[in-house]
Amino acid sequence: MRKNHIAAALLCALVAAPALAQKAAEGPWLVRARAVHLDSRNGDSTGLGLxxxxxxxxxxxxxxxxxxxxxAELILTVPQKHTVYAGGTSIGSLKHLPPTLTVQYHFTGLGMAKPYVGAGLNYTRFSSVNLPAGVSIDKNSFGAAVQVGVDIPVGNGMLLNLDVKKAYIRTDVSAGGAVVGNFKVDPLLFGVGLGWRF
Known part of the structure; x- marks a missing residue:
């Protein structure tokens, strides 16, 4: 009788172990590292072709x-330096730091791949602005951000991630202290990377 109880306990443990392991792998935190290509969708109303x-x-x-x-996802990077052009000619440079917070919906029950969609707010801080004398920009930008992506499990709690984001980044351009128009970067961001769920 005792052997039967021990065997039953071992059987329960073996059945429960995969479920417990899966539960542990599906913890509330997910950290990703991505390489992202920023495709700037430039547009401006200054007439300078910025x-x-x-x-x-x-x-x-x-x-x-x-x-x-x-x-909820907080997206971070380091300040990024860009060359600023007017009509195809370099006129200076600037840096931008664009932390973004999105709320996401992750689709479940679709097999291995786990697609998601998200929307939220981008805040961009412009710094190290080096433009011709008398020309300046507003150093703060607030705008919407949307995203779509997919996580694909590759084992040991690791995920392959593919992600596309659209962020709305724009700033007023001033010359001689007067606003002459606004400049829109509005980039499309293509990302690929790895994530760890714990």
Whole structure:
């Protein structure tokens, strides 16, 4: 009888172990590291044909899952330097720091791939602005951000991540102290990276 009890206990443990392991792998935190290509969708109303260059940049984000479907993600990078052009001619440079907070809905029950959509707020701080004398920009930008992506489990709590974001970044341009128009960067951001769920 005692052997039967021990065998039953071992069987329960073996059955429960995979479920417990899966539960542990599905903790509330998810940290990702991405390489992101910033594709600037330049536009301005100054008549100067202002643009900034496209570039690759590093990105780290931290997500917290309130439920299996609902999460919040804080997207971070370091200040990024861009060359500023007017009509294709370099006229200076600037740096921008664009932390973004989104609320995401993660789709479940679709097999291995876990797609998601998100929307939120981007805040961009412009710094180290080096433009022709008398020309300046508003150093703060607030705008919407939207995203779509997918996480693909690759084992040991690690995920392959593909992500596309659109951020609305714009600033007023002034010359001689008077606003002459606004400049829109409004980048499309293509990201690929790895995530760790714990």
């Amino acid at each position: 643009t900034v260059n496209n570039k690759w940049l590093p990105e780290v984000d931290i997500s917290y899952f309130f439920t299996p479907n609902l999460a």
